[in-house]
Amino acid sequence: MEPTNDQDPNYYHRVVDCQWACPAHTNVPGYIRLIAQGRFTDAYMLNRESNVFPGILGRTCDRPCEPACRRGRVDGNPVAICRLKRVTADLKDDITDRLPTAPAEKNGKRVACIGAGPSSLTVANDLVPLGYEVVMFEQFATAGGLMRTNIPEFRLPDEILNSETQAILDMGVDIRYNTPVTSLRALRDENFDAIFVGVGAPRGKGLEIPGRHDETGPESRIHIGIDWLESVSFGHVTSIGERVLIIGVGNTAMDCCRTSLRLGGNDIKVMARRPREYFKASSWELDDAEEEGVAIVVNHAPRRFVIEDGRLVGMEFDIVEWDEGARHSTVLDTVIIPCDDVILAIGQENAFPWIERDLGLDFGEWDMPVVDETTFQSTLPGVFFGGDAAWGPKNIIWAVAHGHQAAISIDQFCHDQSLTDRPAQGMNLLSQKMGMNEWSYYNDYNPSPRQQMRHIELTERFKSLNLEVELGFTAEQTAREAQRCLNCDVETAFQSSLCIECDACIDICPVQCLTITDNGDEADLRGRLSAPSVNLDQPLFVSAPLPQTGRVMVKDENVCVHCGLCAERCPTAAWDMAEFTLQIPYASNPGVLRIAVPTQPTSDVRS
Secondary structure, eight states, X not given: OOOOOTTSHHHHXXXXXXXXXXXXXXXXXXXXXXXXXXXXXXXXXXXXXHHSOHHHHHXXXXXXXXXXXXXXXXXXXXXXXHHHHHXXXXXXXXXXXXXXXXXXXXXXOEEEEESOSHHHHHHHHHHGGGTOEEEEEOSSSSSOTHHHHSSOTTTXXXXXXXXXHHHHHTTTOEEETTOOOOOHHHHHTTOOSEEEEOOOOOEEOOOXXXXXTOOOSSSOSEEEHHHHHHHHHTTSOOOOOSEEEEEOOSHHHHHHHHHHHHTTOOEEEEEOSSOXXXXXXXXXXXXXXXXXXXXXXXXXXXXXXXXETTEEEEEEEEEEEEOXXXXXXXXXXXXXXXXXXXXXXXXXXXXXXXXXXXXXXXXOGGGOBOBOTTTOBBSSTTEEEOTHHHHSXXXXXXXHHHHHHHHHHHHHHHTTOOSSSOOOOEEEEEEOBOSSSOBSSOOOOOOOOOOOOEEOOHHHHTSOTTOXXXXXXXXXXXXXXXXXXXXXXXXXXXOGGGOOOOXXXXXXXXXXXXXXXXXXXXXXXXXXXXXXXXXXXXXXXXXXXXXXXXXXXXXXXXXXXXXXXXXXXXXXXXXXXXXXXXXXXXXXXXXXOSSOOOOOOOTTOOO
16 A cells, blocks of 8 residues: 555544534534633634534534544444534623624625525625625525524524524625515626525425325315424414324424424324334434324325315325335235324425526426536536535535535636635644643543433423423533543654654554554455454555565554554654644635634643
8 A cells, every 4th residue: 555645634634533524524623622621612613613503503413423423433422512512602702703794895796695594694604704795685584594494493592593693694794585586587687796596495395195185174284394394483383283193204304293292282193104224313303202202103104195074184004014225115004093284294305496497507307406516506607506405405514514615616706716626625733742741632531421411391391382492511511521522633643764663552552553564455454454444434544664674554543542642652753643623715715714713721631
């Protein structure tokens, strides 16, 4: 194998598994260290740099970072990264004076953002400080997009949503409420230099089975999930029947079933076609729903709506059995389940009736716009897409990541620069050595278990639709959870020219991630490592030939726990522990971080 190129930021970045897994590449270990020091405002600002909405995402994120967390490989439970993100939002000071604002002198460029959801707000967050005039068109009277209309207040309080969306609008966005865009052609005629489409995936999927359109009453009792949640959010729906069936088992279904409980339902069933391991809903969402008394029924495929005298009275289901992999099913029986209401939460799709099809904007499969995955530009120059509008439903953190990249493209487009010539990521590496055997971070392993989120009592939580269920971590829980982080961004840095092959590092390594051996191809090397190499997706570190024998130092990055014992033990300082900081390019400052976090001595930093 060729020596690892440790000058490539991606080498060190990939080892910080949580940051690598995050679509916005949030500096997770960095903000957790700041939390451990009690610097909650600094932690919030470092968090906000990449994800823009720490308070919102600290409550609603799908947490792609946590399955990747190295701590999960140690004791089976990842660090509660999302919960700690919320801590920064709950305990921060006023940040008004630390946010950028629009400069007094504009740059002469006008950008339209369609929709006031997370992707559009991120675009505005990045472009307004550069002097762009950002005009945002929002069909409703408030900002937030699907964050407001589809996430119930008991999960995301209005005050949190309002605070973080308004912080961006107050930078100088010209937002026009109650102004849906009905024609892309007409909007282009308003001489904007670029247009960003961030309208989400606003149409819920229907279920066309017998009985779907047989109701004759004044109001249908068969509801589309996201439309129903929207009606609840704006106060148009305030009650529901006692017996409710939720069709689908994604996160929207979890919001629908829990909302139904708060509107008067007391027999709520979530109906799933497949076994639990194939559910799309997050495990914690399922746990919260079941804690509240929701029944989750598996292996039931909808067959028909049961309508009597024009009124919904139930649904008929096939009880099915699945083969391995849940690809094909066999019907075992049928059953009719009585109900008063049915809520369909089987997915969302995009709808672009306002985009004329003769403008040069191509549409592909599923009537989705053709969007470049790097530049976020459509086939119509100057028209960009992001969030769910680009490639269908994902989650908020993906919408934020899209917004950052689209803002870079818009800035380049408006200055006649190549959109494919993307600003490169950079890195800083800072040795943590303070003396012969002293380090600026504390690397002892903390055995604390993952802290459990406090919830409001079941007897209290149904009294109000806007009563937040999760209460956040206490100070003690915050301290314990922060100490569980393994400091994955404090990484091993190796100088082969200093190695004397004394094997001291190999002897002391508690997880046997180091091996000195003859070089070979990757498969051969992986077969000769001290510890079994089980994760082929995590690259090996391979040094240059060692001066004594020409062998190589090999390190399995998947196994390492960043304890630093190799660097402490090494008699020649061939091993060092260096803090890695990924420099993420943004439109407002390509290649460097925008907001400098104040520094202070770090001798009290925990493991």
